[in-house]
Amino acid sequence: MDFLTALHVSGSGLSAERTRVNLASSNLANAETTRGPNGKPYQRLDPVFQSIHIGAQDEAATVGQSPLGVQVSQIVSDPSPGKQVYSPGHPDADANGFVTFPNVNPISEIVNLLSASRAFEANATAVETLKTMAARGLDITK
Numbered sequence: 194m195d196f197l198t199a200l201h202v203s204g205s206g207l208s209a210e211r212t213r214v215n216l217a218s219s220n221l222a223n224a225e226t227t228r229g230p231n232g233k234p235y236q237r238l239d240p241v242f243q244s245i246h247i248g249a250q251d252e253a254a255t256v257g258q259s260p261l262g263v264q265v266s267q268i269v270s271d272p273s274p275g276k277q278v279y280s281p282g283h284p285d286a287d288a289n290g291f292v293t294f295p296n297v298n299p300i301s302e303i304v305n306l307l308s309a310s311r312a313f314e315a316n317a318t319a320v321e322t323l324k325t326m327a328a329r330g331l332d333i334t335k
Contacts, residue, residue: 207313213309
């Protein structure tokens with residue numbers, strides 16, 4: 194794998210994990226949002242990752258042998274029902290006095306956030322390592 198292909202692979206990982214961090218943060222921020230623009234409680238969002246082939250510079254390489262990166266193919270909302278809490282004084286309570294809260298579990302979202310940030314760090318470290326290798330390669334030519 195050449196230098197630029199390795200950068201593209203790590204770059205695709207950085208981009209995908211950034212989206213995952215943003216969605217987990219959005220889910221946490223809206224964990225108590227009982228009424229969104231559509232009048233319903235917030236639905237948690239998840240990214241769907243898809244592998245992509247990173248174009249190999251070598252003409253002998255076939256698509257089956259080319260390195261794989263990742264991209265976010267879509268963002269889907271979780272259809273699971275939210276928690277219902279009896280609170281008759283709440284402005285969003287139904288006729289029976291129950292308020293439907295978003296289907297966001299803060300503990301799961303924090304785990305998602307930590308996992309995504311670790312994966313982001315790993316990709317950033319790979320980019321830094323590639324930069325160091327390139328700099329050392331250039332130093333050899335001096």
